[in-house]
Amino acid sequence: MSQIIIIVNQYYPLLSRYARRMVGDKFAAEDIATQVLEQCWELSSLWQQPKQLRTHLQSATRIQCHKWLLNQALQIRKQKPATNNQ
Structure with a gap:
């Protein structure tokens, strides 16, 4: 079994659960x-380097989640009509 398949099988469930919580x-x-x-x-x-790999994957997942959340917030903001609170 190739190394990437092992990594995917090991980390995909963890990363997807982590991302879903975020x-x-x-x-x-x-x-x-x-x-x-x-x-x-x-x-x-x-x-x-398994320790570095796990840390990198967790950090990269967190960053991608923050980007996704920011994009969602921007999309919602664009959809709201502009209001003048004067």
Whole structure:
């Protein structure tokens, strides 16, 4: 079994649950976990150091969740009509 498959099997459930707790949306959380693992694929040097890998994956997931939440807030803000409180 290739190393990336082992990493995905080990970390995808953890990352998707972590992301779901942060964003409250199952499908967005799954997308975030997938994006983070795709980034991991590109940074294969992390695979050799499990402690650094876990830390990197958790940090990257948290950052992606914050980006998703910010994007959602901006979308809501754009949809609200402008009001003048004078």
